[in-house]
Amino acid sequence: MTGHRHDGGGGLRWLLTYADMITLLLAFFIVLYASSRVDTRRYTDVVSSIRVAFGVPPRPRPIVQAGHGGTALLPFPDMTGLLVQQLSAHVEEEIKAGSVEIERTEKGAVLRFQDSVLFGLGSAMLSDDAKRILDKIARPLLNTPYAIEVEGHTDPLPIRSSSFPSNWELSVARATAVIRYLVAAHHFSPTRLAAKGMAENQPLVPNDPAHGNPRNRRVELHLLAS
Structure with a gap:
């Protein structure tokens, strides 16, 4: 009896699972990155509103400070x-x-x-x-x-x-x-x-x-x- 090789077309199915996993990881890191970003305009508006409420004229100042290690959020108003x-x-x-x-x-x-x-x-x-x-x-x-x-x-x-x-x-x-x-x-x-x-x-x-x-x-x- 002549033997037949049978792979059922499943030899590359692991690539589909791998691609799904990579896609999920990419989506996860995108969410993390988006949640870590600071809405500087909104933060500035909040600071200005607080200063006005306390009778202190608002003054512009940087909210995000850049450095060699990336960016850092400045402290909340005193x-x-x-x-x-x-x-x-x-x-x-x-x-x-x-x-x-x-x-x-x-x-x-x-x-x-x-x-x-x-x-x-x-x-x-x-x-x-x-x-x-x-x-x-x-x-x-x-x-x-x-x-x-x-x-x-x-x-x-x-x-x-x-x-x-x-x-x-x-x-x-x-x-x-x-x-x-x-x-x-x-x-x-x-x-x-x-x-x-x-x-x-x-x-x-x-x-x-x-x-x-x-x-x-x-x-x-x-x-x-x-």
Whole structure:
């Protein structure tokens, strides 16, 4: 009987499977590449919108930085830095006069007010100047997610009155007065706010034994990033 070679036409079928696998791999890497690309126009628009919302004029800057190793996305905008810039612009006059200070902290930022611009001597009633200054900072603060801790500070000179038996009561009453104004006049959520009375226990500078130090008599608003 004569033998017959029979390959059934399947000798090259493995090429079809191989081609399918290569096609799938190519599609997979195309998807990876597409998902890794940055829409720089959209990113720039987001950055500009954030700066406008915080009252800082938008400025063009590169979003993707090229280098020998390829491209790298620059960091997101510094939200606390933008807020500090805006607040500083709102109270520029008071900063120049030395009655208000604003600085960055590890947890966010702090606004520091000398007590003489907010309260009368030995009083926890906000002055007209105090309300004017708080009005300036209220709007930018209202539209941020920061928690706000208001601290009252004194120097070690004792106070003895029917309203304030000690500096503890005076310092916490002043912090509470600021919070009450922000809630009543500008509709801050009370859940964002906390009042602390520190008395004379956290001085910024050394106190004179006889006269204390006016820099230590202050109210601080601590803006805490969540």
